[in-house]
Amino acid sequence: MLKSRFVKLFTLMTIVLLVASLILTGCGKSSETGDSSKSTDSGQPAQQDTQDSGSQATSGEQKITVLLPKHEMDTKGFWEKETRQFESESGVKVELINMAWENVAERVTQEMAAGGSSYDVVEFDNAWVAKFNKNNWLEPLDGYEGADEIKNGLLSGLVNKFSIGGKFYGVAWNNDTRFFMYNKKMLEDAGISKPPKTWAEVKEYSKILQEKGIAKYGFIDAYPQSQVGVNEITYAIYSFGGNYFDENGNLIIASDPGVKNALEFLQKGLNEDKFIDPASLTSDYEAIANVFFKGDTAFFLQAWPGVYAYANDPSVSQIVGQIEVAPYAIGVDEKTNIVLTLPEAMAIPATSKNKENAWKYIRYMSSKEFDKRKALEIGALPIWKELYNDPDLLKLYPYWENFGKQAENARGLPDITWYDQFANIIQVEVQNILIGQTSVEDGLKSIEEQLKRVME
Structure with a gap:
């Protein structure tokens, strides 16, 4: 699969x-x-x-x-x-x-x-x-x-x-379509009664799980320089209320607060707060699933439907019987609990x-x-x-x-005829932001300048 x-x-x-x-x-x-x-x-x-x-x-x-x-x-x-x-x-x-x-x-x-x-x-x-x-x-x-x-x-x-x-x-x-799943047993062991609903709670709960030695990281995601990385970054941007384009198709990536907030959150989570597994920068979908199945992380933010069955298969999973599907996805408020389709x-x-x-x-x-x-x-x-x-x-x-x-609340990727050029720019420049090589503000300006040249 x-x-x-x-x-x-x-x-x-x-x-x-x-x-x-x-x-x-x-x-x-x-x-x-x-x-x-x-x-x-x-x-x-x-x-x-x-x-x-x-x-x-x-x-x-x-x-x-x-x-x-x-x-x-x-x-x-x-x-x-x-x-x-x-x-x-x-x-x-x-x-x-x-x-x-x-x-x-x-x-x-x-x-x-x-x-x-x-x-x-x-x-x-x-x-x-x-x-x-x-x-x-x-x-x-x-x-x-x-x-x-x-x-x-x-x-x-x-x-x-x-x-x-x-x-x-x-x-x-x-x-x-992708869905938010979590390790219920880990949360219960940490004294947490419900799954996170906001990004702030993801950070809070992740730190508790780390401090108590229950999980190595709150979550791992796939942010490599590939289409997989663009998918996951797009989900994060949507769930912070951001977008690449306005309703008229104009680029707003450098000025949209949701885009900036999403990338700042991920950058800090990887490099400063360290509740996001740094292997996210090079991992593909199979790799992040395997980390989740090992019980090293508590949250699978955008799991494909088959993850639930694999998580309960003892031949591939160490967390059989521990997984639940949340009744909502992660966002910053009720309007941004987005999943990617x-x-x-x-x-x-x-x-x-x-x-x-x-x-x-x-x-x-x-x-x-x-x-x-x-x-x-x-x-x-x-x-x-x-x-x-x-x-x-x-x-x-x-x-x-x-x-x-x-x-x-499912949303798809942007509908643009030049999507592959768009994705190539996003995947390279966003990773530079996530590893701290460039600031979020400078990185977004660079992305917008490159995208505008493609659109000309």
């Missing part, structure tokens, strides 16, 4: 360069045509048909082609089974192509840039929103039957992430020749009934708000109730 996250992050920059090349050279439609009618999990191209994947399979037969990564928790063929059920109920044939994320990403971006029509439903990653919107690569979904029900029923953070310019472009299929969605290419049937598939595969079956069968986190209070699901996953409470 963790390895796939790192591959995904690494691949993004390569894809951006590829898309830029395709657009600038004005290349024609991709020579790649349809794949075999069987779904595939490999990264290798499947056997080609003699016709476009998006065309009619036979005279009078309705057919769509779907290109998605396989859900990392779907070891039972659940998506394949449900797709065949959709075929049975709708009469629409589905060519389902499952590949590793990096292979799907390459195919989707090549096809979009070339203006091809091979696919009718495609992967739509949270990092692609601004770029795909700018290039008019996707079909707005707002006008389709049932779209309003979906927008009103799904977690708002998932809807907002795939909406831009007042239009809704993608329905989430993979809810990769990095979801994936299904979307319809603007060039698809089968948009109505593509929407039927998306609607079926994101319905509340489907979402519950998916949660019951493979343990995937729901996209529908109502399911976080579903009695059947809470019997299996009682901690999901608090997942639902935290997810009400």
Whole structure:
């Protein structure tokens, strides 16, 4: 699971360069045509048909082609089974192509840039929103039957992430939202009755745990010079009430008090107060999870959903039975208890020749009934708000109730077409701030100056 996250992050920059090349050279439609009618999990191209994947399979037969990564928790063929059920109920044939994320990403971006029509439903990653919107690569979904029900029923953070310019472009299929978890036993041993709710309490409780020899540090996070580090810094900034841009897209990073307060807190916590594990500066997600599982830290500020299960697996964890999910995330007040969401969605290419049937598939595969079956069968986190209070699901996953409470305040990464350049600047300059090489004020001025040059 963790390895796939790192591959995904690494691949993004390569894809951006590829898309830029395709657009600038004005290349024609991709020579790649349809794949075999069987779904595939490999990264290798499947056997080609003699016709476009998006065309009619036979005279009078309705057919769509779907290109998605396989859900990392779907070891039972659940998506394949449900797709065949959709075929049975709708009469629409589905060519389902499952590949590793990096292979799907390459195919989707090549096809979009070339203006091809091979696919009718495609992967739509949270990092692609601004770029795909700018290039008019996707079909707005707002006008389709049932779209309003979906927008009103799904977690708002998932809807907002795939909406831009007042239009809704993608329905989430993979809810990769992060949550605040903590070691309840450690807090009880220290005489602390409830988890921290504010950053000030994180510091206070961490110092108590250290003084009593219960934890080495309050928490460890991932602040390396990589996309992982940008994710965690963005969460910290959001949870201090800060932002990189104002509502009009203007840079405010050097003047926003929340940004300054977040970085000052982290800088001091690492270098002066020393309640943040200094290994945060070089650790990735797998490393910080392992530190938490060893019982060296008490708080996991932005844990992915699977952390709870791993924490209770004696083969990898020394803290079995000690972990709880808080009913809130960390912030400076009630308005800033933010969690980060990095979801994936299904979307319809603007060039698809089968948009109505593509929407039927998306609607079926994101319905509340489907979402519950998916949660019951493979343990995937729901996209529908109502399911976080579903009695059947809470019997299996009682901690999901608090997942639902935290997810009400989920936010995604900034929607900008030049995100990779943005991330490269942030990750380098912020680490200089965190290690104390530069002051927060000077570092933020440098970041803003560099970002402005990119925007010119």
